[in-house]
Amino acid sequence: MPLLRAPLADQAADALLERIRSGEWTLGEKLPGETTLAPQLGVGRSTVREAIRQLAGRGVLQSRQGAGVFVTALDAPEEWDAVLRRADILSVIEARIAIESEAAALAAARRTPAELRALRRTLDARGAAGADAGLEAHVDADTAFHRAVVAAAHNDILAELFDGFVPRLRQAMVEMLRLRPVADEAGDHDAHRALLDAIADHDAVAAARLSRDHLASLKERLS
Structure with missing residues (x-):
């Protein structure tokens, strides 16, 4: 017709x-x-x-x-932005676990001295952006550290996937922290430092585990 x-x-x-x-x-x-x-x-x-x-x-x-x-495909994939807008934050965190635990392992194997310095700078900035700096500043500093980990993995696809999450994730994290502040900020920061140390030591297994454990604990707080 x-x-x-x-x-x-x-x-x-x-x-x-x-x-x-x-x-x-x-x-x-x-x-x-x-x-x-x-x-x-x-x-x-x-x-x-x-x-x-x-x-x-x-x-x-x-x-x-x-x-x-x-x-070459039996269906057209939905636009990525539309998928993320519809996804609940738990789904985003689960996807982050898959992406970032692998990125952390790759970063431990591939990071350069310059990338290690960048990781240390972003970790220090994260520590400086505590609760007193405001929730938005803290979330942005935290995201910058995790983005530096992904960048050190030297995998453009993982980096693009992570960057796609950022707009959806940022507002959700700000809202979550407003309702459920981190009970132990020092301990949370130490977990990030341990991840950096594993990457610095080229310990891919520990880096993947620490990344997964951190994000899994975040998921539990959201459940």
Whole structure:
């Protein structure tokens, strides 16, 4: 049936995606050509090309020069920002555990002297930004330390994932600390220092464990 609502390219992309989701084409399968798809969708070939470009941008299709268009995913992932906006803070902390414990282990193996100095600076700044500095300042200083750990892992994907959490995490942490202040700030800071020491000592096992334990205790406070 012809697609009547504008924009036609968006409608054509949705129709193609629905056919992929339904199993009409399997992963890795080549799509029919534009001359076949255009009359099926009730649009022109240029609209089909734009729809394919849209789905290629979303990782569902891939155009291969001289070979055609192939299915590279069976669904389009939801936008990352939308996922984070909907996620509850416990889910974010659980994801942080997975990301940061691995990042801590990698940091212990890969950190440079300059990165170790950066970790020490951010830890000192975190210690200076205690409760008297305000909740926002404390959360920002804490985040900067954890970001320095992730940076020392030398893994761009882990860093990008962590950075994606920051806006969602910041406000939630401020609100949580307002309702449930840290009972033992000195002990909490010591836990961060122990993590830095493990990274400094190239102890990947201890670094991963300390990172996981710290974030797991945070999760327990939220439960």
